[in-house]
Amino acid sequence: MNSPQNCKILVTGAAGFIGFHLCQQLLDSGCNIIGIDSINSYYSTKLKEDRLKELNQHTQFRFIKLDICDKPKLDQLFKDEQFDYVFNLAAQAGVRYSIEQPYKYIDSNLIGFINILEACRHFPVKHLIYASSSSVYGNSENIPFSTEESCNEPVSLYAATKKSNEMMAHSYAHLYKIPVTGLRFFTVYGPYGRPDMAYFSFTNKIVNNEPIQVYNNGDLMRDFTYVDDIVQAIEKLIDLPFDTPEEKEKPYRIFNIGNNRPVKLMDFITTLEKHLGMAAIKDYRPMQNGDVYQTYADISDLEQRIGFKPSTSINEGLKKFIDWYKHYYHITIK
Numbered sequence: 001m002n003s004p005q006n007c008k009i010l011v012t013g014a015a016g017f018i019g020f021h022l023c024q025q026l027l028d029s030g031c032n033i034i035g036i037d038s039i040n041s042y043y044s045t046k047l048k049e050d051r052l053k054e055l056n057q058h059t060q061f062r063f064i065k066l067d068i069c070d071k072p073k074l075d076q077l078f079k080d081e082q083f084d085y086v087f088n089l090a091a092q093a094g095v096r097y098s099i100e101q102p103y104k105y106i107d108s109n110l111i112g113f114i115n116i117l118e119a120c121r122h123f124p125v126k127h128l129i130y131a132s133s134s135s136v137y138g139n140s141e142n143i144p145f146s147t148e149e150s151c152n153e154p155v156s157l158y159a160a161t162k163k164s165n166e167m168m169a170h171s172y173a174h175l176y177k178i179p180v181t182g183l184r185f186f187t188v189y190g191p192y193g194r195p196d197m198a199y200f201s202f203t204n205k206i207v208n209n210e211p212i213q214v215y216n217n218g219d220l221m222r223d224f225t226y227v228d229d230i231v232q233a234i235e236k237l238i239d240l241p242f243d244t245p246e247e248k249e250k251p252y253r254i255f256n257i258g259n260n261r262p263v264k265l266m267d268f269i270t271t272l273e274k275h276l277g278m279a280a281i282k283d284y285r286p287m288q289n290g291d292v293y294q295t296y297a298d299i300s301d302l303e304q305r306i307g308f309k310p311s312t313s314i315n316e317g318l319k320k321f322i323d324w325y326k327h328y329y330h331i332t333i334k
């Protein structure tokens, strides 16, 4: 992106956790962004509105409330704006919710995603970058998880939709030469995060002296990745040429973005307690349906291609999250 001021960028899911941070990062680099989001009520819409309030302080940011399932409106937007770069972060997120509300995943993650691909087909873009997920690895025992693996055994519908996105993107790169990069994010956390995720819901419960549910008796490991590391990696990927022999044939690729340092759930809870200055009441539970035992990203490809590796430790990242949390919710802990 030689002159970011002259580029038109679309970020879908801009009011979401990662979309918000990505917009902040790109705005700081001088980009012009149109952000869209349906502001669904999967979690607090106030949090989404507050993120948008921050983004709206930038003159180069414009928000449009739009559902990516609304094909006529999405096509019109692509036609009017002729985007250079598209970041598709809009999706129904969450593994557990996909058990209760499967059709929400089919709508946003499959119908919405094909609408994005079709729009990029008819109104060509320089690069489409979309969010996939570490959940595509299911309960793979090949640790660390490598993008070389076929990932054909998802253990949740959420994971199945993300794997489907990768295959749909592959077909469009092959058929229409749409330059497309899929990013498998590994448990992203940070300020303005997602209240449905453990780091956030545990914090809410600890602060309210309620028990936290520790699944699989705490015997789980996650490659927790700080959100700034994610958005820095994304920014570096924007102009990465499709220049490997395979990419020259079809402009398609996938990267893992993870911290590459899995943490035991119990160590994570201890770090959270330390930064909060409060002890958690622990309610030990068996493994949940759809959950995986561990995630661990092999990021050698990413490092080699963009010379970047996430560097925020869980201690540093959780401290930043807790500092934001106390400030946002006006909480003082004695």
Ligand SMILES: NC(=O)c1ccc[n+]([C@@H]2O[C@H](COP(=O)([O-])OP(=O)(O)OC[C@H]3O[C@@H](n4cnc5c(N)ncnc54)[C@H](O)[C@@H]3O)[C@@H](O)[C@H]2O)c1
Binding pocket: 012, 013, 014, 015, 016, 017, 018, 019, 036, 037, 038, 039, 040, 041, 048, 066, 067, 068, 069, 088, 089, 090, 091, 092, 093, 094, 107, 108, 112, 131, 132, 133, 134, 184, 185, 186, 187, 188, 189, 194
């Ligand atoms: N946070 C993580 O740990 C993580 C891990 C792996 C993958 N991901 C993926 O990264 C992306 C961003 O995740 P996030 O954590 O910021 O989640 P998020 O829920 O905070 O953000 C997603 C946003 O998309 C919006 N949205 C949902 N369906 C939409 C639709 N049909 N049209 C328009 N907007 C819609 C939601 O309102 C929300 O604001 C998602 O694709 C998610 O699946 C996230």
